[in-house]
Amino acid sequence: MISKFKQLVWAAFDKSKPSVTATCSHIAQTSESDRLTEFLISGYHNKSSHLGEEDLVFFQEFNVHCAFKYHVVKEILNDKDVFGVSTVHLNLNSLYFSRDEALHMHNKKIALKHLTFLSKEFQSSENVRVTKMFDIFLNHTPKDQPFNLVDIIVKPLLFLNSMDEFGLFESFPEFNPESPDFSFDTTVQRIIGFYADMDNLTYMLENYLEGGGKLPIRVNNLISELKVDHEFDQKEVVKFVKSMIFATVESTGSYVTSLVYEVYSRFPEVLSSSDLPLDKLQQISNEVLRIHTPVPFIFRTVTNDAEKYGKHLKTGDMVVVYLGAANMDPSVFEKPAEFRLGRSEKHLSFGRGHLACIGESASFRMGLNVIQNIRKENRFFKILDSEPQFEFENSMLKILQLNVLLHDKS
Numbered sequence: 001m002i003s004k005f006k007q008l009v010w011a012a013f014d015k016s017k018p019s020v021t022a023t024c025s026h027i028a029q030t031s032e033s034d035r036l037t038e039f040l041i042s043g044y045h046n047k048s049s050h051l052g053e054e055d056l057v058f059f060q061e062f063n064v065h066c067a068f069k070y071h072v073v074k075e076i077l078n079d080k081d082v083f084g085v086s087t088v089h090l091n092l093n094s095l096y097f098s099r100d101e102a103l104h105m106h107n108k109k110i111a112l113k114h115l116t117f118l119s120k121e122f123q124s125s126e127n128v129r130v131t132k133m134f135d136i137f138l139n140h141t142p143k144d145q146p147f148n149l150v151d152i153i154v155k156p157l158l159f160l161n162s163m164d165e166f167g168l169f170e171s172f173p174e175f176n177p178e179s180p181d182f183s184f185d186t187t188v189q190r191i192i193g194f195y196a197d198m199d200n201l202t203y204m205l206e207n208y209l210e211g212g213g214k215l216p217i218r219v220n221n222l223i224s225e226l227k228v229d230h231e232f233d234q235k236e237v238v239k240f241v242k243s244m245i246f247a248t249v250e251s252t253g254s255y256v257t258s259l260v261y262e263v264y265s266r267f268p269e270v271l272s273s274s275d276l277p278l279d280k281l282q283q284i285s286n287e288v289l290r291i292h293t294p295v296p297f298i299f300r301t302v303t304n305d306a307e308k309y310g311k312h313l314k315t316g317d318m319v320v321v322y323l324g325a326a327n328m329d330p331s332v333f334e335k336p337a338e339f340r341l342g343r344s345e346k347h348l349s350f351g352r353g354h355l356a357c358i359g360e361s362a363s364f365r366m367g368l369n370v371i372q373n374i375r376k377e378n379r380f381f382k383i384l385d386s387e388p389q390f391e392f393e394n395s396m397l398k399i400l401q402l403n404v405l406l407h408d409k410s
């Protein structure tokens, strides 16, 4: 089944593409949106050839401009007059995002006010709930039998922690590992299902609300303070909740898995030293995020006609901004494929400017907490895949399979 994300991205492109008529059948749209996804992914895979091309490369077939070079990408992200919105964002979540910059900035502040787990203040501290869940998950994993760390630990851990942060255990107690209704196997399967098809989460939330269920107070309070420039219904509320959960878990899952893999393979001393070297972990994280950019491309829509990079840009034009290419630009990162700690220029993996990520500190904390838990355990993982594959899932680049064995340390 085609993912909702692809359809939403396609819908945003479709509007900027007059050659496609509104009478397209669903089938035609599906295959068009698959072709679009393939095209966007191939842009990422061919990044090194595009780095040598123009500052903004125009692809006629999809009527889309693409930016690959570090300085161009950074400039576009910071240029809110010309590249002010992302219609893909508006399609995904029209309560938080707005065409009106003042509303969007207000909503960003409100999200940061209510979602205190995003605060930088906590980024180096342990999250005891994560520690508890980590323990529960380890106790359910078979000893001396290989299992996929991503499906059995990373995804469920992040998903359940995020549900808890949003207060959703109130509404769905069966997901709470401390509830008597919790079943490890069922929960893991359901969470794998959410990642495989985000519509599964939509259905769960919609059914719950249609059956008279209430959203948690935390989410209601947040929504009540958002400034939204239109009347909205329950479906938009569901989109908001789903989009915030996925923002929290998808890219962080990619980062945490890559971090575990890189720490094991390049910096095993981090796992065994008596004190956890925080500065070093931060530097490792930066290289992990640069080389394995979880969100390799993002979108912008031109908000005002402009002459830029030798091109005439019209209002409504779509621009794909390749963060994953910019992070490998050799004119900024010498020998970009080399893992080097302490590079002077920072990666662009959290975006920049007015649409930049609000989850940088929270994701570092998750990475840190997972490494802390691995260090603390009197059992240890042996990673069985020496070169795991990075693959696209929901337009994010990740290791989907990292097979490990769990041994006793002694």
Ligand code: HEM
Residues within 6 Å of the ligand: 086, 108, 118, 244, 247, 248, 249, 251, 252, 255, 294, 295, 298, 299, 323, 349, 350, 351, 352, 354, 355, 356, 357, 358, 359, 360, 362, 363
């Ligand atoms: C390693 C983990 C993460 C990565 C790589 C990442 C990446 C990104 C990127 C690239 C953007 C900018 C999109 C754009 O400019 O079009 C973004 C935006 C956003 N991210 Fe993250 N993200 C991560 C974790 C999180 C977490 C933990 C949250 C928790 C709420 C989060 C919430 C958001 C939100 C709400 C936005 C939209 C911000 C705005 O426009 O106001 N992200 N993220």
